[in-house]
Amino acid sequence: MVRTRFAPSPTGYIHVGNARSALYPFLIARQNKGQFILRIEDTDQSRFVQGAEDLIYDTLNWLGLNWDEGPYYQTQRKDIYLKWANKLIAKGLAYADPYSPEQVEEFRESAKAAKKPFLFRDHRPENPPTWDGSQPLRFKVTDLKRYHWHDEVMGDLSAGSESLDDFILIKSDGLPTYNFAHIVDDYEMKITHVIRGQEYISSMPKYLSLYEALDITPPIFAHVPHILAPTGNKKLGKRDGAKSVTEYRSEGILPEAMVNFLAQLGWNDGTEQEIYTMDELISKFSLGKVQKSGARFDEQRLLWLNGQWIRHLDLDDLYRRTVSSLTATLGRSASPPSRVSSLKTRRDSNSPKMAVSEDTSKYDFWGPAAQKASDTERKKVLAITQDRLKTLADLPSLTEYFFTEPQPNWPMIDDNKQLSKLSRAEQIKLLETAKTDLAEADFDSLESLQDNLNKLLEKTGQKPAILFSLIRFALTWAPFSPGLPETMQVLGKDNTLQRLQAAINFAQN
RNA sequence: GGCUCCAUCGUCUAGUGGUUAGGACACCAGGUUCUCAUCCUGGCAACCCGGGUUCGACUCCCGGUGGAGUCACCA
DSSP, rough: OOOOEEEOOOOSSSSHHHHHHHHHHHHHHHHHOOOOEEOOOOOOGGOOOOTTHHHHHHHHHHHOOSSEEEEEEEOOOHHHHHHHHHHHEEEOOOEEOOSSSSHHHHHHHHHHHOOOOGGGGGOOOOOOOOOSSSOOEEOOOOOOOOOOEEEHHHEEEEGGGGOOOOOEOOTSSSBBBBBHHHHHHHHHTTTTTTEEEEEGGGGGHHHHHHHHHHOOOOOOOEEEOOOSSSSSSSOOOOTTTTTHHHHHHTTTHHHHHHHHHHHTTOOOSSOOOOOOHHHHHHOOOGGGOOOOEEEEOOHHHHHHHHHHHHHHHHHHHHHHHHSSOOGGGGGOOTTTTHHHHHHHHHHHHHHSOOOOOOOTTTTOOOOOHHSOOOHHHHHHHHHHHHGOOOOOGGGGHHHHHHSSOOOOOOOHHHTTGGGGOOHHHHHHHHHHHHHHHTTOOOOOOOHHHHHHHHHHHHHHTOOOOHHHHHHHHHHOSSOOOHHHHHHHHOOHHHHHHHEEEEEHHHHHO
């Protein structure tokens, strides 16, 4: 049974790099009909950010990365870590660290001055005190050897004993370090695949030595390369202005596009396929084909992919996302009741970090006038704008004039190369002719509307670039819009004639 | 600095000894009888360097160079 996990720490929002390290284990779990587990690694109280957990659930839900178990909280599992720690103490493989942080810092400084790498084991106390929980508990490395191991992404790896040390298992605040907790948790939770960022590779010898001391068979490892920031070569991180996933959501990116993009950032199945559904990813993804080097985050490509998805989605589906991409994601049903109490204690302690939260009502992408319109009306408009949308956030500028009468903006016409050749009187004449003829048109049929427009062309002897542009401006007063017949049809005959008249009136004054 | 990893168009990548080095994004040009898009066609553009191995290296080996990660009572 395959069991994978995503184990974020609640220190802020989820950026795209984090999101990918949730995606990959999710895909592996689903591909093998296994389970995907969510574990919140909240052992560092000083970095805890209020609301961060909610953001994690929200992001995962939005991306469709539903977990089967959890969330587990490490702060609620202290007994378990203690049990394993005692095992180590009993075997003489863990000891209390008698030094103060300042003293350890001194060791570090002197090693640095001597240009030697700092290793705590060089300062291992001969007669450590009995561990009473107030000191840090350290692991005692006994087997200084070279480790060789296999990584699903990176291949066969090895590292020498210089990266082995007496690292801290349990901090003086009683909580375990990541180094200790994740190994215990992964074992207790029967995790089969540890999929995480490349930054952990250099700690692998430490982990491997601990697995041995604990008599635990290590799981399968896969270390995925970092996503690089758009500029520079640094790994993508919050410091470099990495955007949160929710930020992309509010910018009108579809979750499908985000998942598609993230999956392909550093992974390729060897074919020339570009668009993948989640189901396709589940069946085709493989860790062995993940790139070994970091991939740069290219927003242009995300945007392109988003456009593709907007066009490929059927109308009803797309419409649902434009009105609220959130409705299905706010349920907190996946959280166990026990979470409430843990939350309470934490909220009581005053966190030094700012709380993160967001306004969940902001995911209706339509403009103010459109929001008052019916679903049917909005869908009609969406049908003719779908091809023009790059993100959902383009909706207001592309559609608002359908729902509210636009202000005539004559400079738009004056600035138009073709139209400015006509005198104001000629422009008015054209609009009047159009209005008269269109009054007889059949607005139910797109073909017949096009016919009407073509006849108008013959009748006036104008070029399409002049006549059609003029009508288009009179109806929308927008720099760009859907095709003229489509626009007129959605507007309806009454509205169309009325807007033409409004333009004429405006021009006459 | 020690340790570890990585290296194909600007970007994401295909490629596993013999290819005109393929695709996609971006960019440029043209077309699709109104705008903006979409769509179509075409174009620009890459194997980090140096040694080997081999009949033959982008591909294998070694050495450089470059980049990244890591050396916490953070994860």
